[in-house]
Amino acid sequence: MKLYTTKLAPNPRRVAWFVAEKGIDDLETVEVNLLAGEHKQPEFRNKFGLGHLPALELDDGTCFTETVAIARYLETVYPEPNLMGVDPKETAIIEMWTRRAELYLANPMMMFVRMTHPALSALEAPVPEVGAYNKAAAEKFMKALNRHLADNEYLAGRFSMADIVGVCGVDFGRLVKYRPPEEYEHLNRWLAACNARPAASAGLK
Amino acid sequence: MKLYTTKLAPNPRRVAWFVAEKGIDDLETVEVNLLAGEHKQPEFRNKFGLGHLPALELDDGTCFTETVAIARYLETVYPEPNLMGVDPKETAIIEMWTRRAELYLANPMMMFVRMTHPALSALEAPVPEVGAYNKAAAEKFMKALNRHLADNEYLAGRFSMADIVGVCGVDFGRLVKYRPPEEYEHLNRWLAACNARPAASAGLK
Numbered sequence: 102m103k104l105y106t107t108k109l110a111p112n113p114r115r116v117a118w119f120v121a122e123k124g125i126d127d128l129e130t131v132e133v134n135l136l137a138g139e140h141k142q143p144e145f146r147n148k149f150g151l152g153h154l155p156a157l158e159l160d161d162g163t164c165f166t167e168t169v170a171i172a173r174y175l176e177t178v179y180p181e182p183n184l185m186g187v188d189p190k191e192t193a194i195i196e197m198w199t200r201r202a203e204l205y206l207a208n209p210m211m212m213f214v215r216m217t218h219p220a221l222s223a224l225e226a227p228v229p230e231v232g233a234y235n236k237a238a239a240e241k242f243m244k245a246l247n248r249h250l251a252d253n254e255y256l257a258g259r260f261s262m263a264d265i266v267g268v269c270g271v272d273f274g275r276l277v278k279y280r281p282p283e284e285y286e287h288l289n290r291w292l293a294a295c296n297a298r299p300a301a302s303a304g305l306k
Numbered sequence: 307m308k309l310y311t312t313k314l315a316p317n318p319r320r321v322a323w324f325v326a327e328k329g330i331d332d333l334e335t336v337e338v339n340l341l342a343g344e345h346k347q348p349e350f351r352n353k354f355g356l357g358h359l360p361a362l363e364l365d366d367g368t369c370f371t372e373t374v375a376i377a378r379y380l381e382t383v384y385p386e387p388n389l390m391g392v393d394p395k396e397t398a399i400i401e402m403w404t405r406r407a408e409l410y411l412a413n414p415m416m417m418f419v420r421m422t423h424p425a426l427s428a429l430e431a432p433v434p435e436v437g438a439y440n441k442a443a444a445e446k447f448m449k450a451l452n453r454h455l456a457d458n459e460y461l462a463g464r465f466s467m468a469d470i471v472g473v474c475g476v477d478f479g480r481l482v483k484y485r486p487p488e489e490y491e492h493l494n495r496w497l498a499a500c501n502a503r504p505a506a507s508a509g510l511k
Contacts, residue, residue: 150454151406163395170401177394189382190368196375201356208409230435249355 102178104128104171105145105156107135108304111211111273113155115168116175117304118265123179169199172262184262191258198256198263205242207270209235210279217277243271243281243288250287260295268295307383309333309376310350310361312340313509316416316478320373321360321380322509323470328384374404377467389467396463403461403468410447412475414440415484422482448476448486448493455492465500473500 104120106113120128133139133154141152149156153166157174165171176185185199186192215221216232246267249256256263271281271292281288295301309325311318325333338344338359346357354361358371362379370376381390390404391397420426421437451472454461461468476486476497486493500506 151450157398159395163399165398165402167402167405170398170405173401174394174398189379190364193362193370193375193379194368196378197370197372200372200375204413208413228435228439230433231439234433234436245356 102128102160103131103158105131105133105140105149105154105158106304107133107140107154108306110135110154111207111269112153112168114269114272114304115265116155116171118269118300119172119175119184119262121300121303122184122265122298123175123182125175125179128175169203169262169266184260184265186261195257195261195263198261199266201242202256202263202267202270206239206246207266207273209239209242210270210274213239214273214276214279239270240282243285247285247288250291254294255291260298264291264295268292268301272296307333307365308336308363310336310338310345310354310359310363311509312338312345312359313511315340315359316412316474317358317373318360319474319477319509320470321376323474323505324377324380324389324467326505326508327389327470327503328380328387330380330384333380374408374467374471389465389470391466400462400466400468403466404471406447407461407468407472407475411444411451411472412478414444414447415475415478418444419478419481419484444475445487448490452490452493455496459499460496465503469496469500473497473506477501 104116106117133145135154139145140154140156145156146152148158148164149166150164151166155168155171156164156166157171158164165174173185176183184195186195212235213232215225216227216229216235221227246256255261256267268291274280281292283289309321311322338350340359344350345359345361350361351357353363353369354371355369356371360373360376361369361371362376363369370379378390381388389400391400417440418437420430421432421434421440426432451461460466461472473496479485486497488494
C-alpha cells in the first residue's frame with residue numbers, strides 16, 4: 102500500500118494526522134511535488150482519475166483519492182485507536198460531524214484562502230466575492246460550532262475524524278493570517294486542545 | 307425510527323431514492339413544511355443541532371442529519387440491495403465517487419441554483435459572482451465525468467449511492483431550467499439511465 106501525499110496542504114494533513122493518531126509506521130509514503138505540478142501529470146491522473154492529493158494505491162493496483170474514503174479504508178486495516186465509530190450509531194454521529202466540519206467549515210475556509218492568498222492566484226483567477234461569501238459562511242458555522250462546543254469537549258462525543266477535518270479546515274486560514282473570532286471561546290478551546298495532541302503536527306513539517 | 311423529510315429538495319431526494327431502491331416500506335416518515343420554515347423552529351433545531359433536512363430520529367432518541375450518514379446507517383438496518391459497498395475496497399471506491407459527485411458537482415449545482423432562482427433569493431441575498439463561479443465549477447467536473455462515463459456505465463462500477471448523489475445534484479438545475487451541455491453524451495446517457503430506474507422518482511412527487 103502506498104500513500105501519495107504532500108506537506109502543508111489541508112487535505113493531506115487530515116490523512117497524515119489520522120495516520121499519526123493510529124501510530125501507523127509501516128505505510129509507504131510517496132512525497133508529491135505540488136508546486137512542480139506532479140499531481141497534474143498524465144501518469145498521476147490516469148492512475149487516480151483526478152489530480153488530487155492525498156491518494157492511496159493498494160497492493161492489487163486499486164487506486165483512489167478523497168481523504169475520508171482513504172481514512173475509512175485505513176481504519177479497516179489499522180482499527181485501533183478507533184476514529185470513525187465502533188457501531189452503526191456512533192459511525193453515523195461521527196460521519197455527520199465529519200461532513201458538517203467539511204461542508205460548512207473546511208471547504209468554505211479553503212475557498213476563502215484560495216481567493217485571498219496572492220500565491221494561489223497563480224492556480225486560479227481570484228474572485229473576491231467568492232472569497233467573501235465563503236469566509237462569511239465559515240464564520241456562520243463557527244458560531245453554531247461554538248455553541249455546540251460549550252457543552253461538548255469534541256465534535257462527536259470523543260476525539261474523532263470529525264475533529265481532524267474541522268481543525269485542519271480552520272488552521273488552513275493561517276496561510277492568510279486568519280484566526281477565528283476571539284469571542285468564540287469554546288471553539289478556540291477546542292482548536293487548542295486538538296492541536297496540542299502529538300499527532301496534530303503530522304503533515305505540517 | 308423516524309425520517310424527517312420534504313418533497314422536491316435535492317438532499318431529501320437522495321435519501322428518498324436510496325430508501326426506494328431498497329424497497330423499504332416500514333420507515334415512518336414525517337413531512338416537514340420547508341416553506342413554512344418548520345425545520346428552522348427551536349424544537350427541530352434543538353433535536354438535530356441544525357435546521358437541515360433530511361434528518362433521522364432513532365427509537366432511542368438519537369438524532370442526526372446529513373444524507374450520507376443517514377444512508378450509511380440505513381444500509382446497516384436494511385443491507386439489501388447493497389448501495390455503499392460490500393467490502394472495504396468497494397466501500398472506499400463508492401465513497402470516493404460519492405464525495406466527488408457531491409463536492410465537485412452537486413454542491414456547486416446547489417450554489418448555482420440558490421444564487422439564480424428568484425424564489426430562493428428570499429432565503430439568501432444572491433451574489434451573481436458566486437452563482438457563475440459554481441456553475442463553471444460544476445461544468446468543469448461534468449467534463450471529467452463525461453470522460454469517465456465513456457468507459458463506465460455507472461460512477462463506481464455498478465449502480466450505487468454515488469450515482470444517486472450525482473444525478474440529484476445535476477437534476478436540481480431543472481429548477482432554473484438548466485440542462486448539462488448536450489456534447490457530454492456519456493454524462494447524459496448516464497443521467498437518463500439512472501432516472502429511468504423506478505426508484506428515481508421517489509422524493510419528486
